[in-house]
Amino acid sequence: MSNLLKRTMTGLVLLALLGTILFFGGRVLHFAVLFFSLVLCHELIGAFKHKGKEIPEHYIHLACAFHFVVFERGWPWFVAFTIPLFFLILYYLKEDQFTIEDMGISALILIYVPTFLFPLMSLDKTNYLYLVFVIAIATDTFAYLTGMAFGKHKLCPSISPNKTVEGALGGVIGALICGLIYCMVVDIPVTYLHGLFIGLASVTSQLGDLFASKIKRATGIKDFGNFLPGHGGFMDRFDSMLLIIPMVYILYHFAL
Structure with a gap:
């Protein structure tokens, strides 16, 4: 089976799974968010362990569970990050082999995955x-198509050689057009604020993709996992989406 066919089949399965989760929503969505947070953290921790870092995976998973409780109960969002951070400091004071660099990486994982992912439950x-x-699909699609058709100037060749400035701009414009059309179809007010945040979300989406690529280069891995044939791990597919969620979450609350 060719790699393209594997990618296509895996993509269709993921879309079907995603559609099912969004259709049912409620507890199905909430537990799906918890599950994906555990998987994404596991893959990130595995990447840093490949580099020789000692990240307490059990602690990170407990922090994800605490995020789940916070959003289930409707507690203030900052509680979800600050309480685990306090315990991370205590862990650093207690464990001599747990370096300040390991602590920084652990805090980064807590920000990058549960802190950015769990606001999805509030939507x-x-x-x-x-x-x-x-926004995620439009950004990826238009960035790819525009880059293929017009891409000449490399965006970040040391991180992702195939990405171009033209592709990045095409992704933002495509996401803006699709996002605003979607807003009109579902009766979300189309305002300058919505246009601004949709554009920013597309930018952060691409930054998330570059950020994950740089982590892979820094830790010496090709993919975050091999669970998804033709795609790698879940982090390889959802890295850009993680940075879209906070932008849409902020927009939702500003627009109320």
Whole structure:
């Protein structure tokens, strides 16, 4: 089976799974977010362990579970990060082999995955939930097509040689057009604020992709995992989406 066929089949399965989760929402979405947070953290920790870092995976997973409880209970969002951070400091004071660099990486994982991912639960039963995926898909699609057609100037050749400035701009414009059309279709007000945050979300989406690529280069791995044939790990597919969620979450609350 060719790699393209594997990627296509895996992509279709992921879309079907995602569609099912979004359709049911509620507890299905909430537990899916918890599951994906555990998987994404596991893959990130594995990458840094490949580089010889000692990251307490059990602690990170407990922090994800605490994030789940915070958003389930509707507690203030900052509680979800600050309490685990306090315990991370205590862990650093207690364990001599746990270096300050390991602590920084652990804090980074807590920000990058659960802190950015769990606000998705707050968008449940709103049209802004689907806007996250509209922006993600439109950015990836238009960045690829524009880059293939017009790409000449490399964006970050040392990190991702195939990405171009033209492709990045095409991704932002495509996401802006698709995002605003989606807003009009589902009766979300089309305002300058919505246009601004949709554009920013597309930019952060591409930054997330570059950030994950640089982590892979820094840790000496090709993919974050091999669970998804033709794609690698879940982090290889959802790295850009993680940075879209906070932007849409902020937009949702500003727009109320």
